[in-house]
Amino acid sequence: MGQTQSYFTEEQLLEYEDCTYFTRHEIIKIYEHFMTLCKTEPGQLTKQEVKTLPEVAVNPFKDRIIDIFSDDGTMSFEDYLDMLSVFSDQATKDVKASIAFRIYDMDGDGFLGYQDLYDTIERMCFRAKEKGEQLQTQEIASIARQILAETDMDSDDKLSYVEFEHIISRAPDFAK
Numbered sequence: 001m002g003q004t005q006s007y008f009t010e011e012q013l014l015e016y017e018d019c020t021y022f023t024r025h026e027i028i029k030i031y032e033h034f035m036t037l038c039k040t041e042p043g044q045l046t047k048q049e050v051k052t053l054p055e056v057a058v059n060p061f062k063d064r065i066i067d068i069f070s071d072d073g074t075m076s077f078e079d080y081l082d083m084l085s086v087f088s089d090q091a092t093k094d095v096k097a098s099i100a101f102r103i104y105d106m107d108g109d110g111f112l113g114y115q116d117l118y119d120t121i122e123r124m125c126f127r128a129k130e131k132g133e134q135l136q137t138q139e140i141a142s143i144a145r146q147i148l149a150e151t152d153m154d155s156d157d158k159l160s161y162v163e164f165e166h167i168i169s170r171a172p173d174f175a176k
């Protein structure tokens with residue numbers, strides 16, 4: 001009340017509040033920050049700009065995150081807000097799990113197959129590698145097979161989202 005802002009209509013703000021974990025005050029702050037990040041084109045972040053965002057830069061899945069949250073390789077304010085909301089501390093476990101599943105499903109077929117798991121573990125290990133730990137190809141393959149064997153309840157050689165949720169409940173690190 002009494003606060004004026006000309007970026008959004010009341011309708012838009014209500015919708016953003018509804019679809020994210022942010023208050024309207026936070027949304028406006030995020031918008032102002034977003035606009036300072038758009039160096040190439042006002043209102044759009046290019047792929048290259050997204051890659052350097054602190055929220056994304058060190059993430060081993062950054063190309064997947066960009067794929068999921070940006071249309072045509074650029075990120076609009078709504079895409080950006082959506083991404084920040086999903087990765088915020090307030091996001092529920094279910095929201096985080098569902099986005100993790102989409103990130104790990106690299107071929108986008110709606111399941112985590114052996115190759116998705118292998119690539120996921122390999123990327124996660126890349127972080128460990130920087131700490132001087134390194135997994136060999138065979139070890140990665142064996143972990144991927146083990147996860148499949150233990151979690152694939154209907155034996156179709158791939159993990160559905162429901163099966164994936166069981167991993168999350170056992171290994172919370174998976175959804176980070």
Ligand SMILES: [Ca+2]
Pocket residue numbers: 105106107108109110111112113116
């Ligand atoms: Ca897949």
Ligand SMILES: [Ca+2]
Pocket residue numbers: 152153154155156157158159160163
């Ligand atoms: Ca299965």
